[in-house]
Amino acid sequence: MATLEIRDLHVTVEADNATKEILKGVDLTVKQGETHAIMGPNGSGKSTLAYSLAGHPKYTITSGTVLLDGEDVLAMSVDERARAGLFLAMQYPVEVPGVSVSNFLRTSATAVRGEAPKLRTWVKEVKGAMERLHMDASFAERNVNEGFSGGEKKRHEILQLELLKPKVAILDETDSGLDVDALRIVSEGVNRVRESGEVGTLLITHYTRILRYIKPDHVHVFAGGRIVESGGPELADKLENEGYEAYVKGGPVSGANSKEGAA
Amino acid sequence: MAEAQKNPVPVGSTTAGQIAVAAESTVATRMSAPPSFDVADFPVPHGREEEWRFTPLERLRGLHDGTAVANGTGVKITVEAPEGVLVETVGRDDARLGKAGVPVDRVAAQAYSAFETASVVTVPKETVLTEPVRIAVHGEGGVAFGHQVIELGAFAEAVVVLDHTGDAVFAANVDFVVGDGAKLTVVSVQDWDEKAVHAGQHNARIGRDAHFKSVVVTFGGDLVRLYPRVEYAATGGEAELYGLYFTDQGQHQEHRLFVDHNTPHCKSNVAYKGALQGDDAHAVWIGDVLIEAKAEGTDTYEMNRNLVLTDGARVDSVPNLEIETGEIVGAGHASATGRFDDEQLFYLMARGIPEHEARRLVVRGFFAELVQQIGVQDIEERLIARIEEELEASVA
Ligand SMILES: Nc1ncnc2c1ncn2[C@@H]1O[C@H](COP(=O)(O)OP(=O)(O)O)[C@@H](O)[C@H]1O
Numbered sequence A: 001m002a003t004l005e006i007r008d009l010h011v012t013v014e015a016d017n018a019t020k021e022i023l024k025g026v027d028l029t030v031k032q033g034e035t036h037a038i039m040g041p042n043g044s045g046k047s048t049l050a051y052s053l054a055g056h057p058k059y060t061i062t063s064g065t066v067l068l069d070g071e072d073v074l075a076m077s078v079d080e081r082a083r084a085g086l087f088l089a090m091q092y093p094v095e096v097p098g099v100s101v102s103n104f105l106r107t108s109a110t111a112v113r114g115e116a117p118k119l120r121t122w123v124k125e126v127k128g129a130m131e132r133l134h135m136d137a138s139f140a141e142r143n144v145n146e147g148f149s150g151g152e153k154k155r156h157e158i159l160q161l162e163l164l165k166p167k168v169a170i171l172d173e174t175d176s177g178l179d180v181d182a183l184r185i186v187s188e189g190v191n192r193v194r195e196s197g198e199v200g201t202l203l204i205t206h207y208t209r210i211l212r213y214i215k216p217d218h219v220h221v222f223a224g225g226r227i228v229e230s231g232g233p234e235l236a237d238k239l240e241n242e243g244y245e246a247y248v249k250g251g252p253v254s255g256a257n258s259k260e261g262a263a
Numbered sequence B: 001m002a003e004a005q006k007n008p009v010p011v012g013s014t015t016a017g018q019i020a021v022a023a024e025s026t027v028a029t030r031m032s033a034p035p036s037f038d039v040a041d042f043p044v045p046h047g048r049e050e051e052w053r054f055t056p057l058e059r060l061r062g063l064h065d066g067t068a069v070a071n072g073t074g075v076k077i078t079v080e081a082p083e084g085v086l087v088e089t090v091g092r093d094d095a096r097l098g099k100a101g102v103p104v105d106r107v108a109a110q111a112y113s114a115f116e117t118a119s120v121v122t123v124p125k126e127t128v129l130t131e132p133v134r135i136a137v138h139g140e141g142g143v144a145f146g147h148q149v150i151e152l153g154a155f156a157e158a159v160v161v162l163d164h165t166g167d168a169v170f171a172a173n174v175d176f177v178v179g180d181g182a183k184l185t186v187v188s189v190q191d192w193d194e195k196a197v198h199a200g201q202h203n204a205r206i207g208r209d210a211h212f213k214s215v216v217v218t219f220g221g222d223l224v225r226l227y228p229r230v231e232y233a234a235t236g237g238e239a240e241l242y243g244l245y246f247t248d249q250g251q252h253q254e255h256r257l258f259v260d261h262n263t264p265h266c267k268s269n270v271a272y273k274g275a276l277q278g279d280d281a282h283a284v285w286i287g288d289v290l291i292e293a294k295a296e297g298t299d300t301y302e303m304n305r306n307l308v309l310t311d312g313a314r315v316d317s318v319p320n321l322e323i324e325t326g327e328i329v330g331a332g333h334a335s336a337t338g339r340f341d342d343e344q345l346f347y348l349m350a351r352g353i354p355e356h357e358a359r360r361l362v363v364r365g366f367f368a369e370l371v372q373q374i375g376v377q378d379i380e381e382r383l384i385a386r387i388e389e390e391l392e393a394s395v396a
């Protein structure tokens, strides 16, 4: 059974000629089939955690370990991590001009699966996944994320999640910027992948809204670069009512139940 | 109108641009001598002139100062044309030479003053070709001066491939005379061996409601310096000038465009893209567009983008749009030079794609829209293969 183990993870970034510690000792274990929600205010380091796990070069791991099924993730390159079964749905997916979605999907599926998918079944597979996410077929001919609306970008991320079938999926604010319809469609996509029971999900969010669609087994409050409280789904209800104030020193922070536009 | 630059500009790159509203054309006055067919009308350049300041004169192998002399082993020219096309080799006094434009610098004038025979390719009026005309210019190791004329009669349609390979020190002028309502696509491929030197001026004169498309593809050579130029013989003409270059270690590739909107209601669209890698790779792009006072209803846009793959490469990109009348449909320019985008690389690698393949995807993607403009399948395939080779070489 696949397990992602994060132990005492410390991460810094270089900003304005200074080294700034963002993650200050993150401990978390995500097992296959489980869904963990990580909730925290803006700037608490949630994306830093996601990027660090995926291997983004801007983030420096100063101490700690990350193991996937006992393998040292931190020793792997970005592409090796993906092929080992880690998937990051990004908060801000990147535009890649001149590279079509269909070419991109096939190239990445080939890399992750270790062989090129058979053309006929592949075309069906992509078409089916796109239909379930209410994506028009013309989408495949567009360039990756170029000119996509916020909602289209997030659907495209979840499309990749469905096609690449990772062991551990990290979803960084996949809910942000989505209207209710899009949120439901995207959540259904995530739930289809979860239903397989084969993926561990790390659902990073600022708001409790998405938890109405994707039910977590565990909820963690993230503040100041570490997990400050862990519990079951009831912890999300508490955040819904009380916000993050209790976890953040020095002034009010927009709460988990605040309106998205206010963030 | 210059676009904001997305990526940090690498050290040693310059992107300057201006939109001037001038009473007197600065595009013309910036040249050190007026256009002329006679090399004697141009002083030998010393390197500080506006039109020479980016060019390493010592690498022109004497094309600029009269010391390069044709030696009969310069280039071999082969013309392959479908039925209905007239292909001739003519002497210097043929009346059809030099009708599309006049040499603007000393090297072009040198070529015009020194060539012995010219190739004239005529596509008669209303002849629509389904296969390209192919003009192969193969360098045989020596010095040569050339002149070529491609003339399309009214409503003719043709694709012409000018394919430069081998090794030579070569200077040439090429005239494109596009008849009324005609459509000409020219693909000029500079796929020289690594020591070659090539300086050329491409003059297009576009007839009434005619369409001219030029795709300039520069890969090889030690030094390549081209002047694609366009003027309009009558209203309704349309020019599309596209270019791709891949500038490697030590190479100097210079493209100096000039679109002279000298006639009302004409269009032009310029898009050049280059990738650079290796020490002392140097690309120069000059985009001069002049909208003369009489050219009401002009619609023009020019763009240059450069992708710098490694340190040590240098780009000079200078769009220059000069507007003498406000009565136009549109005019704009953009220039951007950026490093390889690490965020794109990260995104692709985060989907399991190995780094070298991710780089290939991004570079191919960068050039894709221009490769599609070629429309000649074997050239498109060769180009893609060459891009892959260049990238392989950089990984190795
Ligand atoms: N690449 C980076 N360069 C500089 N600072 C960064 C970078 N990434 C994150 N930070 C800083 O780290 C802190 C946490 O950011 P982030 O991880 O994006 O938080 P969250 O996703 O919880 O909103 C912020 O103060 C942010 O400014």
Ligand SMILES: [Mg+2]
Residues within 6 Å of the ligand: A046, A047, A048, A091, A172, A173
């Ligand atoms: Mg974030």
